[in-house]
Amino acid sequence: xxxxxxxxxxxxxxxxxxxxxxxxxxxxxxxxxxxxxxxxxxxxxxxxxxxxxxxxxxxxxxxxxxxxxxxxxxxxxxxxxxxxxxxxxxxxxxxxxxxxxxxxxxxxxxxxxxxxxxxxxxxxxxxxxxxxxxxxxxxxxxxxxxxxxxxxxxxxxxxxxxxxxxxxxxxxxxxxxxxxxxxxxxxxxxxxxxxxxxxxxxxxxxxxxxxxxxxxxxxxxxxxxxxxxxxxxxxxxxxxxxxxxxxxxxxxxxxxxxxxxxxxxxxxxxxxxxxxxxxxxxxxxxxx
Numbered sequence: 556x557x558x559x560x561x562x563x564x565x566x567x568x569x570x571x572x573x574x575x576x577x578x579x580x581x582x583x584x585x586x587x588x589x590x591x592x593x594x595x596x597x598x599x600x601x602x603x604x605x606x607x608x609x610x611x612x613x614x615x616x617x618x619x620x621x622x623x624x625x626x627x628x629x630x631x632x633x634x635x636x637x638x639x640x641x642x643x644x645x646x647x648x649x650x651x652x653x654x655x656x657x658x659x660x661x662x663x664x665x666x667x668x669x670x671x672x673x674x675x676x677x678x679x680x681x682x683x684x685x686x687x688x689x690x691x692x693x694x695x696x697x698x699x700x701x702x703x704x705x706x707x708x709x710x711x712x713x714x715x716x717x718x719x720x721x722x723x724x725x726x727x728x729x730x731x732x733x734x735x736x737x738x739x740x741x742x743x744x745x746x747x748x749x750x751x752x753x754x755x756x757x758x759x760x761x762x763x764x765x766x767x768x769x770x771x772x773x774x775x776x777x778x779x780x781x782x783x784x785x786x787x788x789x790x791x792x793x794x795x796x797x798x799x800x801x802x803x804x805x806x807x808x809x810x811x812x813x814x815x816x817x818x819x820x821x822x823x824x825x826x827x828x829x830x831x832x833x834x835x836x837x838x839x840x841x842x843x
Contacts, residue, residue, distance in 0.1 A: 556739060556747050562615065563754040566607050570762025573603045578771060586647045588773065591719055596770055599646045601778020604759040605639040608781065611755035622748060627792070630690035631752045634784040637682040638710055641675040642776030675776065676711070683707040683784065692791055701803055702791045708806035709787030710780045715813045721764040722832055723779045724757075730786050731757040738793055749792035756782045768835040 581597055588598035609632065616628040683706035684699065693699040709730075717723040731753055738746045760782050763774055790802055822828045 556744070559735075559747050559750050559754050562611060562751050563758040566611060566755045566758025567762040569607045569610070570603055570759040571765070573607065574600065574763060574766050574772070577603070578766065582772070588646070588775075590770060590773060592770070594770060597772040599643055599775040599777040600763055600767070600772040601639065601642060601646075601774040601776070601781070603763060604756060604774060604778040605635055605781060607759040607762075608635045608752075608755045608785070612752070615751055615755075619748075622745075623751075624690075626690050627692075627749075627752070630686040630788065631785055633682060633689070634686050634706065634788060635756070635781045638679060638780040638784045639777055641678045641682075642778070642780040645672060645675045646775040646777050675780070679707045679710055679780070679784070683710075683787075686784075686788060687791065690788070698796075701799060705790060705799065705803050705806060706784050706787040708803070708810050709790070710783035712806055712809055712813075713783030713786070714776055714779050715810070716818055717774070717776075717779045718819050719832060720770060720773075720836060721767045723774065723782070724760040724764040724767070725831065725834075727757045727760050727782050727786060734786075734789060734793055742793070746793050750789055752792075753786050753789040756785045765835070768837065770837055 578597075578600075581600065581602075585597045586599055587595045590596050612628050612631050612635075616623050616625065680703065683703040687693055687699055687702040687706060693702050713723050713726060716726045731750075734750055734753065735747075738750065760774065760778065763772070763778070766772060767774065787806075791799065794802070822832050
């Protein structure tokens with residue numbers, strides 16, 4: 556527990572310091588998008604999250620190779636690097652299209668070419684299968700498919716929630732706690748060690764949250780997709796078959812629901828969710 560929490564805190568501090576030192580330079584050379592208030596800001600600060608998680612994986616495996624499976628470390632690196640690359644492409648090259656699976660498929664058929672969004676979806680499924688396979692955490696095609704689906708749907712779900720400053724960070728922290736607390740109460744130290752990978756990405760996301768709430772940047776798909784993918788992967792590492800089937804059903808239903816329902820509208824209509832969502836936001840009358 557102490558080790559996992561230590562990685563979480565170190566990742567927070569690393570992301571805070573990295574943005575403090577590099578943020579001004581990244582805003583000059585990096586891509587920009589209009590945020591939810593129409594203000595142009597740096598739109599791919601998730602590159603810092605990728606760098607922090609890569610350092611976490613390298614240092615954890617180097618220092619604890621006797622306790623950590625190398626295949627797990629390699630799988631996490633693949634998820635972070637490839638989901639991050641696909642997210643970067645979508646952040647920098649995406650056209651303004653209707654969102655969701657249906658929107659991307661329709662746009663690809665209309666344009667007779669693969670959109671960046673569809674490339675991200677297809678590529679995400681492929682890398683999810685590859686990561687679960689090389690991690691050797693499934694037996695048979697059914698378990699492999701279930702695990703890959705959890706990873707891919709987790710990445711996409713976190714992306715669907717990323718419609719307001721630091722909302723994805725809050726959701727990722729909730730997901731992390733839903734894994735951490737049950738293991739703390741009923742699990743063992745080895746299960747807790749598996750959460751170290753999630754501690755890195757969630758910690759980095761939380762470290763970027765204060766400046767994101769001040770509307771200095773967005774993590775973008777570059778950071779959100781790897782975070783969701785690693786959380787999905789860690790869910791596989793610490794849960795059994797029954798829990799995994801339940802998680803798969805929940806993720807699938809939420810992804811399908813997003814095609815018809817706006818999560819932002821649901822959050823806005825619920826007083827508690829709205830208060831949590833707006834916590835830390837800059838007042839609307841103030842510009843950064």
